[in-house]
Amino acid sequence: MPTFTGLLILSIFVTSGLCAVYQQLSDLKQDRFDFVVVGGGTAGAVVASRLSEVEKFQVLVIEAGPSNEGVLNSQVPLLAFDIQHTPYDWNFTTTPQKFANGRTVSYSRGFMLGGTSSTDLMVFTRGTTDDYDRWARVTGDPGWSWDQMFPYFIKNERFMPPTDGRNITGEYDPTIHGYDGMTRVSLVNEVQNPFESNVFAAADELGGNFQFNLDMNNGTLLGTAWVQGTNGGGERSSSATAYLTRQILGRKNLHVLLNTRTTRIQRSKTSSSDGPEFDKVEVVGNGWPRLFRATKEVILSAGSIGSPHILFHSGIGDAQELESVGIKPRVNLPSLGKNLTDHPFLLMVFEANTTEPNIFANSTLLAEAFEEWNSSRTGPLANIPSANIIYGRLPTNLPFDDPSPGPNTGHWELVLSLNRRPTATPQVIAAISIVSPTSRGTLTINSSDPFDSPLIDPTFFATPGDIAIARDAVRNVRKFFAAKSWEGYITSETPPSAGADSDDELDAFISGNFTTTWHPGCTAMMSPKGADYGVVDPDLKVKGIRGLRIVDASVMPFLISGHLLAGIYAIGERAADMIKQDWMS
Template identity: 30%
Template sequence: VIVGGGTAGCVLAYRLSESATNTVLLIEAGPPISGLMSRIPAALDFALHDDRFNWCYTTDPEPYMGNRRMSCPRGRVLGGSSSINGMQFVRGNPNDFDSWAAKGLDTWSYSHCLPYFKRMERFQRGGDDYRGDHGPLHVSPASIQTPLDQAFLDAALQAGHGYSEDNNGFRQDGFGLSDKNTYRGRRWGAFDAYLKPALKRENLHVETDCLTHRIIFDKKSAIGVEYDLRGEVIQVYAEKEVLISGGSINSPHLLLLSGIGDTEQLKHHGLPVVQHLPGVGKNLQDHLDLRIQVKCKEPVSHFPSTKGIGRLAAGLRWLVTRSGVCATNLLDVAGYICSRAELEFPNIQSTFMAIAASYDGSHSFAGHGYQAHIDLMKPTSRGSIKLQSANPKKAPSILFNYLQAEEDRRAVIEGFKLTRVLLAQQSFDKFRDGELLPGSSVNTDEEILAWAKVSGETEY
């Protein structure tokens, strides 16, 4: 029994049902993915607004972000968050994996994980020592879409940053073209790569629109789950295992609802304690995203494709040829940099969009513009998932504590200054027409942090 049909759940269902001796039940709270907009890479803002496929969580008031309740989008659909996210394909820095191995997790070294990375992917440019070309997950390299994309890449080199031929290959550090989970111009998520090919197997059963209420235990052993099957609460029992793959929000939430967690919290909500495990829901972390927006004096951005006839033309081109601006997630150039010299490997992801807009489209400049993103790759602030109620239909308490740690605040300030230097390079001279956000009034460390608190959002 697998609870959660997201990225991990799709992989588990595919792999476990390969053996005819296994009978697999996959339970997903959301529906199957559907609709044209869910397939168009550039329409990712529609996915983030669509509550059919999104849990639409919000955080508790974030104490270091002006007590804002911040958006926390999570996929509630087959394929999970891979069905609604920004489609960027980033493995992570090899040093991250090796640092885990150095702490005793030998099988998490980069050299040990690399064969699995290669087995997973089907890289459009072909395989090599670092990339795979026979896996189920299509990975497509980006291409330069506008003169602004090229200007950003040139600016990075002019500012003294390195160049990377492949950020997921030999060298992550530096700037280059990004990779994305698209195939022939459309989104390619975990559902497409893993679950869809397995649906024809008679030993795999998939239940959608079914909210799991709790794990059923026999003493200390998980033996089944209780879930809502379209209004009817039923129980199902596993002959072998119960696998929880609800992601970083819903997995700890389900464990808590099932009596696994801190005794005091469980008793407060009237839940029987199966196991006192105070770490459940702790150590929550997320990548904060900030963006500097600039007005563009040349008509070379993606803005015309967002409205009116331009939008219609872009959509028609995608329908006919699966190409053009709609076939990209707009994040075609990316870099990985250290915010200061003494760091051993990158702590900032720097991405670029040839349009001035937020990820969900809610804060967009009505004109030609561009923006550079400052994303914290190694946040040290920690939050938690807690129960708000014993009712499984009630969302959990989510608190990331963004910018709680001094190191994160320092990285924001350093990353902001580096990004401004990059955007001030010669390659942007013919395009730059003044900074839109945060504007010329933000300069000191205190002003940068004050702006970050009111403008930062999840990198998701």
């Protein structure tokens, strides 16, 4: 399979000929802009696109990676797994994890225009009312509440029916979606029966944690639902394809610079001077350094890993830690990088008795599926890897404080699918994500060289609560597949989870096999204006610095309890409005 898709990537790759897109640093002659957006990822593309709607604003986007155009593994939804561990991935690795007995974890982040929205698995969940109301509560800004963020969900979304035209009545709530936005969202294109029918039959039989939820984006992430994904129109809708379309890139005031690494942000003025304080962006491209100047704001959108990394090398962070690696401190922000939060991930695999076709196990079927997708954007390749999702909660009367933000929010998530990889016999996969973790890690550096990778330590499973959630999730997977609807379909559980029953056995399985859902956040968390902790104020301006804002998942004070994509889009949309209000009033 990798060879097949690799050849397809090479065969259809094209280079953008648009004048607003610069493939290398030397192509861009202009040095001064109103806004310099560092990072063309999920939020960065949103902010740049929205700011360039104002004709008088000159906007530059600096993206470390290449274009997203023509990268088939990014474009075809069901090939999403094949974009990881390629040149389009930063290919980070965590530090050795204590709970894993020193094992490191691969840490994929998108390295191309669109960032991780161009490389993720495209599950689209907004989070819950509890998530955003907690943001509003801890930041002191009601603008981050669910009710006030909801218009930004609608503004971002262009919900559309599956490309095969099937009837999706009863699989979503049409009253809570946007139909004129930017990101194309849809349901599964092709139903895999009897798998999907068994899922909902089991949900009806078991109830409780598994009760049917009409729409997982209604603010209550509990129960069993149809997955919504960013595969509207039968192909990936990323921030690059949605917010940086050819029409938008044709704006004379928008400039997108690719293949260029931002190394530092430099201070040119004191805090008492007029204009932005840190206004010079130092970049390297084709081996050559250069400075770009922002006359209004520098907007960091390099992600939860990239944004703190750039700030550290700019002399912003914990002063003692910076001095210890030979960096002169410019602004002391001890909270930077200190709140790294992620959703741990586990896989359970079950043997299945089914004749449902697996296109990846048959080269003829795969070629036929690609021809169908290429001609009409229909068929199995138009789907994201899963059609069904379940969110559940721990039992009441816990021996520790409830780690979730409220009763509408799950502690764990199950994403269910047929195994799309070639195997000797058919298999069903249950992917577990711990969506209300209490463990907190760190992002740091041990070198003054900005090209050295940061030290990523999510500190997975550092608390008893996170381990208890994982155990509960495993036991609920087994309960779900023991439902009557699966009789004769699920035949056995496979190693390494099979046979792990006691708490100690489950802990050993979790320790030896967990990875990440690739949902890092909170490394530049929001806190109330004037607070002596946190990194940004609720308007996303970096504390104590004029003219510098952060807009990405790093500003989340707590992770949302689902997949991060929809929340990051909403952050980007709200941030763009706040920036416009500051500079157009």
